[in-house]
Amino acid sequence: MQYQEEQEYNKRFDLGVWKRLIFYAKPFYRHLIAITITMLLCAGFDVIFPLLTREAIDGYVSVGRTEGLGLFALKYMAVVVGQIICIFTFCILSGHVEVGMTRRIREIGFKRFQELPFSFYDQTPVGHMIARMTSDTGRLGETVGWGLIDLFWSAGYIVMTACVMISLNWKMSLMVMLVMPVIAVIAMWFQKRILKNYREVRKTNSKITGSFNEGIMGAKTTKTLVREEANAAEFVELTSTMKAASIRAAVLSALFMPIVSTLGSLAAAYALWKGGYDVFTGAMSFGTLTVFISYTTQIFEPISNIARIFAEMQSAQAAAERVITMIETEPEIADTPEVIEKYGDSFHPKKENWPVIRGDIEFRDVTFRYNSGEKVLSHFNLKIKAGETIALVGETGSGKSTIVNLICRFYEPTEGEILIDGVNYKERSQLWLQSHLGYVLQQPHLFSGTIRENIRYGRLDATDAEVEAAARMVNAEEFILKFEKGYDTDVGEGGNRLSIGQKQLISFARALIADPAIFVLDEATSSVDTETEQIIQEAIKTALSGRTSFIIAHRLSTIRHADRILVIQHGEVTEQGSHAELIRKKGYYYNLYTNQFREERENAILGIRQQS
Ligand SMILES: Nc1ncnc2c1ncn2[C@@H]1O[C@H](COP(=O)(O)OP(=O)(O)OP(=O)(O)O)[C@@H](O)[C@H]1O
Ligand SMILES: [Mg+2]
Known part of the structure; x- marks a missing residue:
């Protein structure tokens, strides 16, 4: 740059x-x-x-x-x-x-x-x-x-x-x-x-x-x-x-x-x-x-x-x-002239030429570093089938967000390539990929305006009924209707009149309404309470079916139902398998899970004791 x-x-x-x-x-x-x-x-x-x-x-x-x-x-x-x-x-x-x-x-x-x-x-x-x-x-x-x-x-x-x-x-x-x-x-x-x-x-x-x-x-x-x-x-x-x-x-x-x-x-x-x-x-x-x-x-x-x-x-x-x-700063991530010729640019997309997306993803020998930093990923390989639900767990800074950022092409691999449906994603336009992506961030950003407008941002031609259906799907309706103006409540600049958990739910609904083929939840439920989270989990199961999805969560109960859980340590997959397989393996995941489970149970017991 x-x-x-x-x-x-x-x-x-x-x-x-x-x-x-x-x-x-x-x-x-x-x-x-x-x-x-x-x-x-x-x-x-x-x-x-x-x-x-x-x-x-x-x-x-x-x-x-x-x-x-x-x-x-x-x-x-x-x-x-x-x-x-x-x-x-x-x-x-x-x-x-x-x-x-x-x-x-x-x-x-x-x-x-x-x-x-x-x-x-x-x-x-x-x-x-x-x-x-x-x-x-x-x-x-x-x-x-x-x-x-x-x-x-x-x-x-x-x-x-x-x-x-x-x-x-x-x-x-x-x-x-x-x-x-x-x-x-x-x-x-x-x-x-x-x-x-x-x-x-x-x-x-x-x-x-x-x-x-x-x-x-x-x-x-x-x-x-x-x-x-x-x-x-x-x-x-x-x-x-x-x-x-x-x-x-x-x-x-x-x-x-x-x-x-x-x-x-x-x-x-x-x-x-x-x-x-x-x-x-x-x-x-x-x-x-x-x-x-x-x-x-x-x-x-x-x-x-x-x-x-x-x-x-x-x-x-x-x-x-x-x-x-x-x-005149040239964007580092830019579509090549051939790609723009075929699929259009961000402001004039040629949607008629866009291939249908299935959602197969492959990391092929990917090495990645941020601008001036150390390597976060080194010769990383991973294959994900369309429709799979993948969970990423691992310590802070292990590279989970980096992996999903690369999938979304917010950053590009320093070396190696990422293939979507078998084709290097640099051969398709950024807009093509990103319009098939749903992304819910750890720190969700809302725009000034009403809740309804914010959800509709995901798909501008969505009807009111669709907006409300999306909100119901992530169980956001309950808190929305508690506001005097309901869906027409003003969220304030950057959404700062809402709690982080509420913002997360709204951005979840906003991502869902676009019906994306690839879905990313990066710590998207970290700020909602356990009860809400459980209801969201149900929603996730239905909402994510048929989509390739990535869930990053510190709370492991959220990811139990993932098709495949990847344990990431220092930018490498050190364990993978279903929840049951990983528990049987008695490795890193097993320890993490049992510790968290014990903690949660203790908290629950303490909670009951405090109440009585
Ligand atoms: N924008 C950035 N610029 C430079 N370095 C970054 C950037 N984002 C992350 N890193 C570095 O890359 C490494 C991996 O970070 P990453 O965000 O992928 O971790 P993570 O597994 O998502 O952590 P967490 O669980 O805390 O979200 C870290 O060492 C971090 O310092
Ligand atoms: Mg992260």
Whole structure:
């Protein structure tokens, strides 16, 4: 996986990044061209205004003429109207580009997140991904949409002003323009520092958000660990960093504008002094002098604009790189082009070509390690017939979940192959396999919404009656109907208004409703009470018949009825057989079972004694 999180990018301006970003602006090329033209027009109008003033002074005021003044007023009005139209147009165009770009990148990113495999999520913190796709993309849209406007306007304005000034009086123009490079250097210096401080503010701000998040989510743990004081101290440090940086940015901004405008005024003063002299001697008209003065007082604005845009782009460059790297991360588990050609991709499946699944599974010499870890499985072999119910038992960390994750193709074997119905599953599409899978996890995840919606998530066209039947099958109906709103109860974000056991039952029903050929229960009943579990066991027997199923459970009574029990130790099958066979064998399973059985009996007896 190429994606590496959070390098600090402090590189110089890099055109390559912006070229790649502009590729994502492709649907907006026409808008961008229109923006360029509008902005050049806008700059043109801004340059024309002082010339009109000159005409008014030289042609009417100083000679005391009034005839033709109406026509002049019309001309002036036309320029004003032209400018208004330009401003209106560029506001609409830029808004469109900003929002459109942001939306497009987010859409591409969202789609990518759906395709990326588990291993990506093992490595990348969720908070970072969310920040990338929300604040970073927003910033990019803004930079592309509005930064370009300022850039084209400023460049257009500077070039046109320079041309007009030179044509009016080239000697004086050259003198006045000497301040331009000085302003440019000063502007660059300030803008860089201002932005650096703003960046610091933003970075600290996201840390503060993170702190709030942890402070709120971990409030209970904080209390039990007596961490309140330490947490508060860390928080105070963060906020004072942010305060200092904010103040620095404000002071720099406050200094910047007066300095630059003083320089502009100095140039204007020079023009006034030199030009005033020329006006007296008659070498220059009074109108021309006013033109010079307005240009020189205004030209610092486009220059500092350009400085700001470059500084902004340099800092947005980091956001651009992060976003582009993220949306261009190639999923490690991807269907080959041939497979996509035949069976379609996740968003456009070609279901008509999908083979019917039976559910035979074979591990053939599979070796597997997580990204950077040690081997979890080594030359692992296993054959499972369609319809078999397989139970996996073994110590924590022995590799049970890993085996089922591999079957589901959440991860792929590092070496060797896994065959479904005799065919390497890489030759079929991921969606084909995963739409025939039912998976109930140890930590079930529900989506915000009602219980009914959550169960229906398993098969979107299921009727209400089918939803309720599925709930009854796993014996979830009893607790569901205890809620005032029954099936229409809101489960809260991530289902956190329900107990873990309740969430497990709902995700069990959700998996069942899709009628999957392969069913995986990974500690799916670990959080329900013994009584509920017994009822689920009955359900499991009927629900799993005709499906290839895998049950992982620490509570061995759950798996007694499995066709085959596999004891997994250090990624190897060390014992296998039916419950009766393994008990007769008097090995690992026998010991585990008798210990647990004795414990349960003792608990039961203790329970009875306590009650009486
Ligand atoms: N996402 C992961 N990234 C890296 N290593 C992992 C990951 N998941 C599991 N492992 C490692 O792989 C090994 C097998 O883990 P696995 O989850 O398969 O165990 P398990 O038998 O399901 O355990 P348990 O009974 O506690 O659920 C462990 O050593 C674990 O640390
Ligand atoms: Mg596990």
